[in-house]
Amino acid sequence: MIFVSSSCIKKDRIKDSILVLVNEGFKNIELSGGTNFYEGYLEDLQEIQDKYSLNYQLHNYFPPPKEHFMLNLSSLDEDLYHKSIEHCMTAISMCKKLRSRKYAIHAGFLIDFLPSEAGKKISLKRVNDKKNAYRRFSSAWKLLEDFADGEVDLYIENNVFSKSNKETYKDNNPFLFTDYISWTEFSNEVKCNLLLDFAHLKVSATSLNLSFSSEVDRLVGLTDYFHISGNDGFHDQNQSIVIDKDMITILDKYDWFNKTITLEVYDGISSLHQSFDLLNKKIN
Numbered sequence: 001m002i003f004v005s006s007s008c009i010k011k012d013r014i015k016d017s018i019l020v021l022v023n024e025g026f027k028n029i030e031l032s033g034g035t036n037f038y039e040g041y042l043e044d045l046q047e048i049q050d051k052y053s054l055n056y057q058l059h060n061y062f063p064p065p066k067e068h069f070m071l072n073l074s075s076l077d078e079d080l081y082h083k084s085i086e087h088c089m090t091a092i093s094m095c096k097k098l099r100s101r102k103y104a105i106h107a108g109f110l111i112d113f114l115p116s117e118a119g120k121k122i123s124l125k126r127v128n129d130k131k132n133a134y135r136r137f138s139s140a141w142k143l144l145e146d147f148a149d150g151e152v153d154l155y156i157e158n159n160v161f162s163k164s165n166k167e168t169y170k171d172n173n174p175f176l177f178t179d180y181i182s183w184t185e186f187s188n189e190v191k192c193n194l195l196l197d198f199a200h201l202k203v204s205a206t207s208l209n210l211s212f213s214s215e216v217d218r219l220v221g222l223t224d225y226f227h228i229s230g231n232d233g234f235h236d237q238n239q240s241i242v243i244d245k246d247m248i249t250i251l252d253k254y255d256w257f258n259k260t261i262t263l264e265v266y267d268g269i270s271s272l273h274q275s276f277d278l279l280n281k282k283i284n
Contacts, residue, residue, distance in 0.1 A: 002279055003028040003057060003262040005227075008272050012036050014064070015044040022052050024269060026276075029054060030262045031098075033061035045098060057102040058091050059262075060157070068115045073140040074108025074133035074176060085140050092144065095152045102225065102260070103148075104155035104195040107177035107186060108137045119236060121164035127174050134189040137176070141190050155193040155225055158183070160200035163234040166207040178204040180218040196220065197227035198250060199236055199264070206233045212246060220254055228279070229264040238266035241275045248278075256283035 004026050009017040014035040021029055031045070041063065049056060061071055065087060073088070075081045088105060095103050110133055111125040141154075148154055159175035177186040179201070183194065196219050205212040212233075220226075230244030231237040241247040241263075261283065265275045 001028060001055075001260050002276065002283070003030040003055075003260065004272065004276065005030045005032045005059070005262055005264045006062075007032040007034040007264065008266055010034060010266075013038055013044075014041055014062075015048065018045070018048050018054075020269075022048065022054070024273070027052070027054055030057050030059050031062045031100075032059040032264075033064070035064050037064045037066045042094065042097065049098060056098045057100045057260075057262075058095050058098070059103070060105045061087075063090060063094055070109075070113055070115050070118065071105065072109050072112060073105070074110065074128075074137045075112050076128050076132060076136065077112055080112055081136060081140070085143060088140075088144050089147050092148050092152050092154075100152065102153050102155060104157050104225070106157050107159050107175070108133055109159070109176065110174040119160075121162075121168065122174075124168050125174075127169070127172050130176075133176065134186070138190045141192060153193060155195040155223075156186070156190070157195040157197050157227065158200050158204070158219075160197070160236045161204040161207045162236060163203070163207055173208070179208055179210055180215050183219065183222075193225070194219070194223040195225045195227065196223050197264075198247060199227065199229045199231050199238070202233055202246060203231060203236055213249075216250060220250075224259050226259065226261045227264050228261055229266075229275075238264050240265055240267060240271040242271075242278050248282075251279065251282035259283070 006017045009020045011017040071084050073084050091103055110128045113122045159178050161175050161178045177183050202212050205215050230239040230241045265272045
């Protein structure tokens with residue numbers, strides 16, 4: 001099944017993003033970050049879902065909090081750590097109300113940074129101890145699994161280690177789970193499902209001097225849930241997959257039966273439609 005991310009449409013209110021996608025003919029929508037909190041947003045989502053027979057699934061920084069923060073289940077900052085857990089519990093509760101079977105969050109970080117730095121070059125900060133970070137994440141994850149109570153499937157998405165952050169942090173990668181080796185380490189500490197973001201993996205492979213195709217070979221068979229978009233291999237640009245030969249190769253190479261793939265293409269409606277049509281042709 002193909003989903004499109006609500007982040008493909010930049011609006012202040014999630015209702016407006018969804019309505020644009022509905023008007024463009026999309027029925028499977030992954031609710032993600034990029035919008036702001038307002039009273040009544042849940043009722044809006046339910047009303048639109050029922051009116052247009054939509055399928056939702058939730059991702060990471062959704063629902064929008066009243067005050068923006070950087071979600072990090074590995075944080076050593078007590079306030080941020082507990083705020084992150086509370087956010088995820090709110091998201092899981094919303095999954096149940098919106099009939100969503102999936103909720104995914106990004107793997108944690110060994111640094112705490114500002115929301116304005118997300119997806120950009122992050123200023124140099126002290127990198128926290130990885131063992132403590134894993135311990136924090138594992139404790140939080142167990143709470144979330146208990147809270148989901150089998151009604152929602154929880155996933156962890158691979159982080160992206162961009163060229164600009166590689167230049168800042170050198171070999172001291174501050175992101176948990178960016179490649180196959182760090183996935184094996186992460187999954188030994190935290191028992192979880194994998195959401196594999198091919199675009200993130202492509203960028204991280206470049207920064208870590210790894211073979212992207214080999215990394216995909218090792219990880220693709222471990223999950224049924226994927227994110228895809230195009231980029232130059234250095235930064236997560238969320239471009240069309242039509243112009244990204246690496247993504248087309250992936251779609252041609254593997255079996256996509258009973259898999260969920262979300263498009264995260266942010267460079268315009270036309271680009272989103274072209275990517276959707278290509279993806280639909282390749283996997284169906």
